[in-house]
Structure formats: structure tokens, C-alpha cells
Amino acid sequence: MCSLNKELPIVIAHRGAAGEAPENTLAAFQLALEQGCDAFELDVHLSKDGQIVVIHDFSVDRTTSGQGAVNQLTVEEMKQFDAGAWFNPTYAGERIPTLEEVIAMTPAHIQINVEIKGGIGQGMEEKLVELLRRMNRTASIIVSSFHFDCLRTLNQLEPSLRVGLLYDLNLKDYALLPKAAGVDAYSLHPLFMRLEAEAVRAAVAQGVAVFPWTVNGEEGMAAMLEMGVSGIITDFPGKLRKLMEQ
Ligand code: G3P
Numbered sequence: 022m023c024s025l026n027k028e029l030p031i032v033i034a035h036r037g038a039a040g041e042a043p044e045n046t047l048a049a050f051q052l053a054l055e056q057g058c059d060a061f062e063l064d065v066h067l068s069k070d071g072q073i074v075v076i077h078d079f080s081v082d083r084t085t086s087g088q089g090a091v092n093q094l095t096v097e098e099m100k101q102f103d104a105g106a107w108f109n110p111t112y113a114g115e116r117i118p119t120l121e122e123v124i125a126m127t128p129a130h131i132q133i134n135v136e137i138k139g140g141i142g143q144g145m146e147e148k149l150v151e152l153l154r155r156m157n158r159t160a161s162i163i164v165s166s167f168h169f170d171c172l173r174t175l176n177q178l179e180p181s182l183r184v185g186l187l188y189d190l191n192l193k194d195y196a197l198l199p200k201a202a203g204v205d206a207y208s209l210h211p212l213f214m215r216l217e218a219e220a221v222r223a224a225v226a227q228g229v230a231v232f233p234w235t236v237n238g239e240e241g242m243a244a245m246l247e248m249g250v251s252g253i254i255t256d257f258p259g260k261l262r263k264l265m266e267q
């Protein structure tokens with residue numbers, strides 16, 4: 022997910038600027054843009070009526086005024102729920118966005134890391150590829166998932182689509198993992214606390230990008246920058262941008 026016209030590393034706004042705005046809402050993505058991010062990270066599920074919606078959990082309970090499983094609710098039903106007031110009353114009125122709505126408000130030079138959470142093997146992969154082709158945004162997206170089956174399917178459906186392996190384990194040789202997983206991977210997305218400099222060097226030397234998550238403190242950010250990662254996924258893109266400018 023290299024930024025097209027900027028030097029590495031890139032600033033990737035986790036669920037938008039989720040530290041300062043309600044996660045995975047248009048307000049959070051807008052704030053991330055204002056804070057100078059290079060890319061958004063967001064999470065997707067399929068709704069009951071087969072649309073790709075942007076929300077982290079499998080239910081709407083934690084981040085909206087509604088209740089229920091995402092895949093048992095239509096988009097129209099979910100749009101009734103408030104997705105901002107739980108975070109701060111000033112954000113009342115925010116809604117769960119569809120992926121199409123997020124892409125539509127995203128400037129062409131900003132990339133999107135779509136993390137597939139739900140709908141795997143149930144039409145998500147096909148619908149995602151169809152949407153990206155229809156919106157002509159295949160080139161500016163990287164799709165990540167903890168579920169490597171899903172990434173293998175995407176490799177077959179659209180070989181040009183960049184995919185990234187998500188890890189929360191301490192795996193020593195990240196550079197070997199795409200082959201081992203049978204995925205033609207563009208990037209590795211490791212949990213930052215368990216990342217080692219040697220693994221970053223090995224991956225980057227082989228042309229595999231490394232995007233650690235979710236790095237919110239200045240100490241962690243500085244450590245990742247020192248390791249030479251390709252980009253940093255953070256809830257505080259403004260803080261990271263300032264640190265990088267120092
Ligand atoms: O993509 C990195 C990170 O978002 C994975 O964990 O739970 O925040 O989706 P989670």
C-alpha cells in the first residue's frame with residue numbers, strides 16, 4: 022500500500038482517526054484526512070441484503086444505538102441507528118457507512134486498507150471485487166484479513182488487487198509467510214508489540230511491505246519508524262504525522 026507520490030512510511034488511519042472520532046464513520050475518515058493521513062484502514066461485513074458495510078464488530082451493539090448481528094440487518098435498518106453519539110454527543114447523527122460511501126468520499130490519492138471481517142466465503146470476495154471495478158478503485162486498495170482463505174480467493178478473482186496478511190502472533194520470519202500461506206501478498210500487517218527489526222528488514226528486502234498495527238503511543242511510533250516499516254496503522258494519524266515531521 023505504498024503511497025503513490027510520498028516517501029515511506031505512510032500514515033494509515035485505523036478505522037479513521039478512531040482515537041478522536043467514532044470509529045469507521047465518515048466523520049472519522051474526514052478527520053483523518055484533515056490530519057494528513059495517506060490511507061484509511063477500515064473493517065467490512067456483509068449486511069442481510071448483501072451490501073458491504075463498514076463496521077468492526079459482528080454486531081452493531083457496541084458502536085451504535087441499535088442491537089443485533091450485522092448480517093441479520095439490512096442497510097436500511099442499520100441506517101436508523103446512531104453510530105456517533107456513543108463516542109461523543111457531538112458526533113450524534115453519524116451512521117454506519119457502506120464501503121461504497123467511504124470510497125466515494127475518499128480522494129483519489131488516498132489509499133484504503135479494507136480489512137475483511139465478515140461475509141468470508143458468502144459472497145464478500147466477489148462483491149468487493151465487483152464494487153472496486155465499478156468504482157475504478159482497484160489500484161488504490163489493499164485488502165487484508167486474518168483469514169488467508171479469503172486472500173487466496175481474491176488472488177484468483179482479481180490478481181492485480183493487493184492483499185495483505187494480518188498477524189497477531191510473533192512469527193519470526195515474516196518474509197517467508199506469504200509463500201507459506203499460499204498467498205501472493207503485497208504486505209504483512211503484524212501486531213506491532215511483537216515485531217522485530219530483523220523481520221522488517223527481511224520482508225522489505227524482498228519487496229514485501231510491512232504495516233504494523235495499532236501504534237498509538239509516541240514511543241511505539243518512534244520504534245516502528247526506526248525499524249524502517251513501510252507504514253504505520255494508528256488511531257492517531259495526526260500525532261504520527263507530527264512526529265514524522267519533527
Ligand atoms: O488491520 C489491523 C487491525 O485493524 C486489526 O485488528 O481488531 O483493530 O480490526 P482490529
Ligand code: CA
Nearest residue numbers: 062063064136
Ligand atoms: Ca481492522
